[in-house]
Amino acid sequence: MKNKIKPLAFSGKWDLDPAPESTDHISIKDQYGLFINGKFKNPSSGNYFPSINPATEEKLSMIAEANDKDVNDAVSAARKAYNGAWSKMTAKERGKYIYRIARLIQEKSRELAVVESLDGGKPIRESRDVDVPITAAHFFYYAGWTDKLKYAFPNRNPESVGVAGQVIPWNFPLMMAAWKIAPALATGNTVVLKPAETTSLTAIKLAEIIQEADLPAGVVNIITGAGATGAGIVNHPDIDKIAFTGSTGVGKIIMKAIAGTNKKSTMELGGKAANIIFEDAPLDQAVEGVINGIYFNQGHVCCAGSRLFVQESVYELVLRKLKDRIQSLILGNPLDKNTDIGAINSKEQLATINKYLKIGQKEGAEMFQLDCSIPKKGFWCAPTLFTNVSQSHVIAKEEIFGPVLAIQTFRTIDEVITKANNTPFGLSAGVWTDKGSKIFNLTSQMRAGVVWANTYNKFDPTSPFGGYKESGHGREGGLHGLTPYLNF
Amino acid sequence: MATRIDVLKTYKIFIGGKFPRTESGRFYQLKNGKTPIANVCLSSRKDLRNAVVAARGAFEKWAGATAYNRSQILYRMAEMMEGRKEQFTAELMSQGMEKNKANQEVMKSIDRVIYFAGWSDKINQVFGSVNPVATSHFNFSSLEPMGVVGLIAPENTGLLGLVSTLCPIIISGNCGVVLASEKYPLSSITLAEVIATSDVPGGVVNILTGKKDELVSHLAKHMDVNAIYLASNGEFKKQIQEDAIQNLKRIIIRDNDSWDDEDHEHPYAIADFMETKTTWHPIEIISGSGSGY
Structure with missing residues (x-):
């Protein structure tokens, strides 16, 4: 069955008034x-x-x-x-x-x-x-x-x-x-x-x-x-x-x-975490989790869900939802309370991320980015996703440490477990499915220190973290x- | 009546549940004083690689076996050792140990296997936790085996040191590649024969004899080995720490001359070769604020 969704119109009406946090109470010495x-x-x-x-x-x-x-x-x-x-x-x-x-x-x-x-x-x-x-x-x-x-x-x-x-x-x-x-x-x-x-x-x-x-x-x-x-x-x-x-x-x-x-x-x-969406997952929640997984803190997160695996049967639907959601993200002044995506931490890191964006395109992956205006000053990278990615692509293997998602598909559980574990890293992983037995199968088979099931990028002092x-x-x-x- | 000629045993190495001769075709002669005891395989780098392949191949199934099952299999190992008490004792004696001491070592070794066998289905109850996070999630940590562990076995004890270091590795589901004591290699091979007949799946334990300084570096550098247990009195420490960097192997070092002590019986030795995995799942909030997602 083909899922038909009407594309949402985002033009203009999502502009919010600036809501910057004030800095007048802050003292920073010279x-x-x-x-x-x-x-x-x-x-x-x-x-x-x-x-x-x-x-x-x-x-x-x-x-x-x-x-x-x-x-x-x-x-x-x-x-x-x-x-x-x-x-x-x-x-x-x-x-x-x-x-x-x-x-x-x-x-x-x-x-x-x-x-x-x-x-x-x-x-x-x-x-x-x-x-x-x-x-x-x-x-x-x-x-x-x-x-x-x-x-x-x-x-x-x-x-x-x-x-x-x-x-x-x-x-x-x-x-x-x-x-x-x-x-x-x-x-x-x-x-x-x-x-x-x-x-x-x-x-x-x-x-x-x-x-x-x-x-x-x-x-x-x-x-x-x-x-x-x-x-x-x-x-x-x-x-x-x-x-x-x-x-x-x-x-x-x-x-x-x-x-x-x-x-x-x-x-x-470092990490290169797999975030896995099964066809039986609550897809809207999964999409939120994927967005949080890779664009939280501009993707400057060692446990970022930078490799997304989507089950083939829901791939088109998930991709569409993801792109729509990306288009609703607000990039800009980090001090603004509406901002989702702040600045890249440094010029050097921006250069690293841009290098990977080039490599991704050169290797034949297809790039999609948030359509937004980029501030003239400062270091910025629009949230990015790549489709048409394979396991051997550099953007699917190396840690980018930026807002860059590499999407692959899978058919069977065994296939996705193998793909997800096929990395020298093992910090974290994410699994999205509504089926309890599948969750425990996946979470126990991921060779990673932190596994989030139907959630992502959660931290707590009582919760051991490491790879x-x-x-x-x-x-x-x-x-x-x-x-x-x-x-x- | 003519004297009966002894049948001398060929001590072969143990890889993937089989006893091949070393690929190197080389050997060293083990002597008691001036009396030759046996020709022992000088394992090669190729043997070591084969052993790692066998260990990796066995890992998924062994780690996936129930803890109860692994426990029974190690217990079975102890049963088989019990039946071979005299052989173990005789071998230790042939390598220069006096009878009483050899006897003691063999019995202690059997008891130690049973000790670790019992931990199999308890380790996660002691080291696992449910973590009371401040958000609406169920969060728990449990220990999982690391994968393939290279063991540089204690040099000064043939059997007790080996079981004291090998059992904590394999009981949790790891597979081991063992470099046996150079001085006392015979018990290792006999232990391999015990393992081969104790329902331990082929590849879970692989035992190589030979010169440690020829093999240690290859083991520590091997990209499909997850951890190294150096129980060889600190020898090779720096070399292993450097060689292990390429894939960031975990390294556990225990410098002990004596493995007699019951101090060696503790679950931390098992936990050393396990990774902590923490799993999160949202809890639906019926009332109250905030979303689990």
Whole structure:
């Protein structure tokens, strides 16, 4: 049976009045130092680099660049705090500090959300409703674990590891800082954290909060800089554990750097998740899930559902619904509450995405994009989907980290399981069907660490997150997220 | 009466449930003092690749078997070992162990297999969780086997070290490719014969004898191996950590000289070779606000 749907008319009538979040209550200093041993300090090199708003290309602030000496100072401060105040404190008191941090984040949630959107380009609706609440919740959740660890690991004696070096990405700057810092502190470690160079501001705001919470000096040190600073942390001999979130490529470089040392590691790396729609799925909900799966945060999501598999019998219908839905997305000012698609995080990332768009077309895939006007300034990519894609296409194999969906079709369950698992990645997967037994068949056969059935891109502090295969090792979140920060 | 001539056993390697000779055609001579005991296969890279293919081929079915079934199969393995107690003891003695100690090691090994057999259908009850997420979803985490695990078996114990490291790998549904102890290889091959007659599907356990330094790197570099268990006193550590990077294998290192201790009996050894999978599904909201989707 051919499904006939009348195309919706979108022209003009979806224009909404601007509804920007105000920025007048936000204070961003012209220049920020390094947060070492409880104080903000000038970088020993004297060098600063700009952090810009990717939606306007305007400079927001100058950020200190930490060199090896600064890294060493931060690690020394962390070690001193680890041997001193932090380990002498009872677990219960440590927990109260973490609760304090959680509360301060909630109090400052509006400011943090606006700064996150200004600095990173993500829609305010997402920073306000996802990033910041999950950040606070993460601290709140792990605060409660500090004095309960022995119940998490029966017949074992959990002990903190020492100083954790943590390097985080630019896609969820504040949230990733929480995912790293909260479990590390809850298990009694001290921290040296480096945010990504394009998104340092909310990590610095978090440092201010940590200062305000009166956390003992040196327990958390936040130092800014680019790859060289990260390498300084990874290679520092007095660091006991590396926690990294980022690309699989850089993850492998880090693993090489720490090979032969006694450093523990957790790696949250890339993904190329399959999102699978069966003919019996609630299609409208599935389409919403696919949109959320790939266009959430401009597709700058390691677990993004970037490979869509649609059962052949409903392919035309799903494709039509998807295209209609894409045409209703609003791209523009990240601070506008109506905005669905914000700015691409950086010029470099935009170039990467555009490279893949070219490759996709060159390989014979058919490109469809949201028909919209692109702001003159800033970095933008219209939500994109590719049809006529096969397994061997580069856009179906490599992580693009942008709003780009590659669609393939399938006939049988076995076929789609094979196709979905045919990737070196294994971070996440999605399944859409109304049949319970099919859900459990699929979710148990996906070789991926997080599987969303009839939903997608959901996160929670109680829910372990992390990948199989080349998507990394270790889990963040939940009881399972304590393990990587403990020795037994 | 003429003296009876002993029939000497050829110790072959174990791949995919079969006992082929090594592809290399090479061997090393195992001696007790100056007395030759056996010619042991020097496995080649090709043998290792065959073993990985066999292990991968067996994975889906073994991981898909019920936990109850895997438990019974390991228990059966212990039963078969019990029947071969004397052979295991004699082999350990021929490799230089004194009788009492050999006896102890064999009995402990059998008990250890039973210990891990029992964990099969309990591990997920201890390590799995239902996670109370703050949205309208049912969310649970459970452990799944990783796939193909390469085991560099303990060097200083022929049988107890091997079962103590192999059982936690396979009980959850992983398949193993084992590089046996170079010094005490005979028990490994006899254990393979036990495995071959214990309903363990072919390919779930593959055992190679030979020189570890010829094989470790190929095992750690193999792109279809998911994890490495290095139980060989930290030897090869850095090399394995570097070789394993290409496909980001999980590496578990245990430096133990002695496997006697009951400290080695814990489920964390099983969990080391399992991945945590977290599954979400919306819960329909009858009343209240917000959508599960």
